[in-house]
Amino acid sequence: MESFRLLVGIQLILSVLILNESRTCIAQGLKTATTTVKCSRKHSAVLTEFGGVGDGVTSNTKAFKAAIDHLRPLASDGGAQLIVPPGKWLTGSFNLTSNFTLFLHKDAVILASQEESEYPILEPLPSYGLEKNSTGRFSSLIMGTNLTDVVITGNNGTIDGQGKPWWTKFKARELNAVRPLIIEILFSLQGLTILAPIDIPNTDGINPDSCSNTRIEDCFIVSGDDCIAIKSGFDQYGIKMGMPSEHIIIRRLTCISPDSATIALGSEMSGGIKDIRAEDVTAIDTQAALRIKTAPGRGGYIKDIFTRRFILKTMQFVFRVNEFYKTHAEGYDPTLLSDVSNINCRDMVAENVTVAAEYEVLPGNTFTVVTVLLLHDKEKVYLKGKDKIVPPFRFGVEDVATKMWFHKLAYPGQ
Incomplete structure (x- = not known):
């Protein structure tokens, strides 16, 4: 499948929509018809089977990890899907796997933990060097590295980054690493x-x-x-x-x-x-x-x-x-x-535009x-x-209409 790494700040709220699902999939542990979902994966599991508690208070980091660890060896055999049922599921960072779907029920909300300890520190990205993240960076809420065939989908469920405390710490210079992202995956x-x-x-x-x-x-x-x-x-x-x-x-x-x-x-x-x-x-x-x-x-x-x-x-x-952007790495040419x-x-x-085009361009x-x-x-x-x-090197067209x-x-x- 086509792939890319998606980087989105943790203060965001994402509403996840249905993507190309093809057949009904009823996993063990689903109690009612309202939680029956469609899927294109051979194997399925529900977060509650691994100790998940959707009360908005209990941490589900271990439950997400246990569920994905269970599904990882099955994913190569027709793919695997983890279903997040109705509820508010507080969690820290967790890693996805290949040939995998994370499916959110329409009443499911994944809440990002506000505890720094729930986000391990990672090495700086090699394409940015130490200047951009000299103290490292917090793990993203949902991580994926060197993966193929990954889908995050559902019936308009929500991933809520709960970012306000991170920005409060950032403004007070209290963060000891670069703030986490909400999703960092390949897809x-x-x-x-x-x-x-x-x-x-x-x-x-x-x-x-x-x-x-x-x-x-x-x-x-x-x-x-x-x-x-x-x-x-x-x-x-x-x-x-x-x-x-x-x-x-x-x-x-x-x-x-x-x-x-x-x-x-x-x-x-x-x-x-x-x-x-x-x-x-x-x-x-x-x-x-x-x-x-x-x-x-x-x-x-x-x-x-x-x-x-x-x-x-x-x-x-x-x-x-x-x-003329001025931020640079030390030792740049x-x-x-x-x-x-x-x-x-x-x-x-274009309606109600002040300037058609502005150029601040280096001579030559x-x-x-x-x-x-x-x-x-x-x-x-x-x-x-x-x-x-x-x-x-600056050009603008003023609009009077x-x-x-x-x-x-x-x-x-x-």
Whole structure:
């Protein structure tokens, strides 16, 4: 199956929807017809069979571990499924296995424990180095490493990260490691609702990081940071790792992010980002539709980006580029510039937008064609970007109307 590592902050709430289930599956321990579920796995078990208590108070970390340990050897024989029945299931970090489905009943809520001891400390990610997580990082709530064929699904159950205490400790500088994520797995993503406080920074909805052959579909995201931020490593660590994010498809996304982007590329993109396709996207009260973020020292590339059929309402920018991000790893090479090329945006409707496009671009850096084609009718205002512009490398088109149409908005040389 197609795979990627999904990184989502622990302060989020996820509503998990049904994904391609095909037959009725009644596991031992299910008492009523209301907990009968559909599955495509040969073997099934229920969390309560392993001591799970859904009272919202009792820790179920050991129950999740015992259940998955029991199913792990069975997973290679037609796959295995763990059913989380109705209840509030408090738990710390636990690991999934290959050929596995975690199924949440519609009245099931997985509650992330607020105890640091429930999240073992992990080594820093090799593509980010010690500067990004010098003291290590807490394990994610739901973990998966080197897995294949993993599904988290259900009848609109909920995974609640209960993140407020983590942010309180973070602001008070009381955390001794990087805060945990809610899910860190290998798979494609479909049908998630992600709700994060818009006044809390760094609450990215979804971070495909050094991922390939990835689909993100039918998602609703409210975030205090980028709804989707595609990354591939940090300065020399990302360059050394050399794992790009590529062949990523984003479809039917709705985003609300007053201070950030609908889709961001970077700024940690030293391993490269290419062949990203996004379509049928709606952004409301969001800072930018598409934002490219990089800096001297990042190296790498952002290329072959294709977006179409965006509906944008109350935006500060349609398109934004910033090549002056200042956070760096110690010992980075400031002469390494990023190649940004072949960025294409078409069939976009924007209402109540302040600036069509803003470029904060390094002099002499590679930056090739950007085309923005918006749906046009007589009621919309036509604005054409300049074919040639000169430093100070900042360009904006002020809007005096409520609707705009842009055509061939290009940087110098095009």
